Amino acid sequence: MLAVYLRPEGRRLAALAVFLLAGTAVQLASPQIIRTFIDTAATGGADAPLERLWMLAGLFIAVTILAQLLQIGSTYFSEQLGWSATNRMRQDLATHALHLDMAFHTAKSPGELIERVDGDVAALAAFFSQFILQIIGGALLLAGILIVLYLQDWRIGVLLTGFAVVAGLVLHAIRRIAGGRWERLREAWSAFSGFLEERLAGLDDVRANGGGPHVMRRMGEVNAELLDANVAAARRGHWIFLTASALFSIGFGMALALGVWLFQRGEASIGTVFMFMQYAGMMSLPIMLIGQQLQQFQAASASLNRIRDLRAIQAELTDGPGVGWEGRRTDAPAVGFEALTFAYRADTPVIRGLDLQVPAGEVMGLLGRTGSGKTTLTRLLFRLYDPQGGAVTLDGVDIRGARLAELRGRIGLVTQEVQLFDASIRDNATLFDPAIPDARITEVLEDLGLGDWLSRQSSGLATVLRAGGGLSAGEAQLLAFARVFLKDPGLVVLDEASSRLDPATDQLIERALDRLLGADGTGRRRTAIIIAHKLSTVQRADRIAILDQGRLMETGRRAELEADPESAYARLLRTGLEEVMA
Template identity: 50%
Template sequence: MLRYLGPQRGRAVLLAVLLLASIGLQLFVPQILRYFIDAAQQGAALRSLLAAAGLFLVAALVTQLLSAAATYVGTDVGWAATNRMRADLVRHVLRLDMRFHKDRTPGELIERIDGDVTALSNFFSQFAVRVFGAALLLLGILVLLWLENAWVGAALTAFTLLVMVVMNRAREFAVPATRLEREASAQMFGFIEERLAGLDDLRASGAGNYAMYRFRTVLRDFFVKSRRAWVGRSQLWLLTMGLFAVGYVLTLGMAVWLFGTGAISLGTAYLFFQYMTMLEAPIDQITQQMQELQKAGASVIRVDELLREHSVLEEGPRELPGGPLGLDLEGVSFAYGDRPVLRAVNLRLAPGESLGLLGRTGSGKTTLTRLLLRLYDPQSGSVRLGGEDLRAVRLASLRSRVGVVTQDVQLFSASVRDNLTFFDASIPDARLCAVLEEVGLGYWLRSLPDGLDTPLSAGGGSLSAGQAQLLAFARVLLRDPGLVILDEPSSRLDPASEALLQRAIDRLLAGRTAIVIAHRLETVARVDRVAVMGDGTILEEGPRAALALDPHSRFARMLRSGRDLDEAQELELMEEKA
């Protein structure tokens, strides 16, 4: 609370002023009522009674206005604080390595970052207003009761302390159950996100009924844990209701006895009962906030668990040099858990050279590029770019000097400009238009009704596959990286779109080091070197022209077969076995 509410200290002072004024009026209103009752009983003039009634109405109205203002300011403070927390959590999660993200679904992370923090926003916005205000009101009521009658003050102070002790003992009761409830909620959102992402496949395979069965199972688990948490949090409310039934009887009995003995007036007897009624409100508020505190306690634990996650990738202080980057892999081995993917890979690529990386599905091509982006670190060996070991390079420098184009282009529900710049407003429009012309999208840009301000839909539904790939090329050109990685850039394109894309590839690779991952041999027709991967190792590597002319090379046999890479290597494997 200190970390996130500290910057809101100005509004916190305003909140305190509003609370103090509101509480002062709430304590003053019963005094007006006592005067009205005693004056009426003693036959006071109508003008005095009307004046007291008017003062009561004004005080009640101002009290409500002050309470509303305090609630507004408190909510504003709470949301400002938790929005900062959301930003910190998102920033933290984006810095974590792929090991963390592979173990968690997007739906689970959404629930962690938004659901848990929303529970904390309710805590931040209401807890300060209601608990602090309730505590002040409670103290004010007890002081006034002591001033009116020591016996009544002592009795109700003892009653209040008893209630507080019971609440303090019970406040942690529901935290474990609430934590399980939040975890079940995260699992439910993760399940929904995964099924929505695979909706087409579910329908095509007729798995809808099974998906709904699994959904009901997840919902049942969430319902059971939510009910258990709610019952646990309700124990405080039930205890408070029972104690207050005793408190009302105690107060009413003392007031009647004191009035019967002539020690107090009728108005004072009413005052005691009114203050007892007011005493219930702050204690009830504190009870409710204790329930919210239990929710917040579970959320704080989960947020803290997320903040304690740290990337295993420790970055160094060095920067990558400018210009095309040379690549050097020495004895690189890597495994996902117990499954080896790369085995002692050695590869060198001079600055400005382009490499066609071939291999069957599962041969380790994509994993190799993930090491170049340092999404993972190898278990053994070293990866060098521009002569620098990646472990000694700042991640921001690495990501700015390596550009990647995958076969699945990610687009946002935003304008063409924002999709190109990733929301960087510092890039001028003239530069964006020039880059789009450069990759062959100038005609497309001129056809848009609002130019760069034209909105695009998430997932690329408003673009063809070729246009989406060219847009991804434009993103890379804007960054002017020293190493470009193209991962199956033409795998989903028709021949006409592929021809346009090949011209864009030529422009993108000019003056840069490049790695082109491909299944189709036509994609690597323009590269300088070729490397064939299989079973996590480099089976063959050399100049493309030389390998193509060598009748005994794997690459030459692939070219002669006239098949795509998977078919060619399958045929080669069958021939070797024969």
């Protein structure tokens, strides 16, 4: 999977390789310059050629600066590589997750998905860029140092190779013993953020019930655990650091001892001894980092596996072959629910063998107690789920044959809970369709009675609405109507809000309903399914269907049912519809 995302990055990869190789070569060169400098100075004594020394000093400075520049270049390319490859992965994952079935989204919490799509991918990106830089770069440098040392004197080569292996193993062992410190810290952090999130979400309740002191006491406890975990992690981190420092001092000491011995035997110059020390010092960082990154490797491969698992989940609801509904968006279709059975979970049926027809252009009022399956029926119409038995049809055609966009393009939906997005009024009304002209949006909003509201907004249609705030329940409902008018479909589903609105807004909604259902004299009829909570809305229906525990209890023309005192509908009206349904 990684190869797929890395392939388009060939150029960056090549640039990174060049920078890494050049950087390693330059880093390897600087101890050589120092050796020459020292030897030139030492052997020349008072007659040392000053010009040559100046040149060597200048060269050393140039090489040091070049090494830094190359380091910046490699960091730049490795970050670019890591993030651009994984950004594409994140985008693919988000698209994939958005196309998964509702059943999947019901089972997974949004937090879990965010953790997959963002957390895991970010972890991978960070690892990726570090991996290339620190493991590959570090390994190159380490190998380079050892090769140079072997070429210089095999004894120092053997000594420092042995040292590198032992130091690597000891550090690995220490890390394993000290392991677990991050887990405890991460747990403490997630407990802390979970605590904050929950209390902030319930702020109204906490305040209203005087729960403040209790929350603060609990916060103290959570904070104390966080402090403990932090201190423990820092203490263990220091152990690793101290061990590493001790190890590298020993390595340094061994290189020094061997150097001095070689010097005394006349087999190495003083400059060479100094060079050994420099190389020995340069080895410590890669040895530390390679070990650290290899440990991260486990975490990164766990992230990768989770991402792979998510990608492997396939949507069961897929596009049908298409039934040629393009251009029929505004036609009012006949809707049929035929011998429909459906269950969210295998053992609890929600719709049980339901047969119901809504003729084209008619308004069907869907009634039933809470939990009787009304909303579920509308979800099946949108094909958010597929039924286990029977079919939903539009104009007699099974909706499973249609492409999803073709089907959903024909239906408008006004739900009880209007989802607002953190976006402009324009985008909220058109649901991010840039093709709809501003003039049309303004016209629709004004027709719905939102003209005043719009004129009060600081930047008109461009004003950004805050998700979840800023709009009253009534205004949000009207905005949902605006969405349907702008889409202008031939079939609408309305899940009426059961909450009471103020009389003025109520009147605006009544007017919007008149227009939507073609009762305003324009004669434009739409097929409509209304889950009604108010008597005034029910009375707009041509037909009534009453559901009871997923079965059709009664259906017929509203006028006829009303006239028949034995009908369940007439009984409902007598009992008081709003009391029963609310």
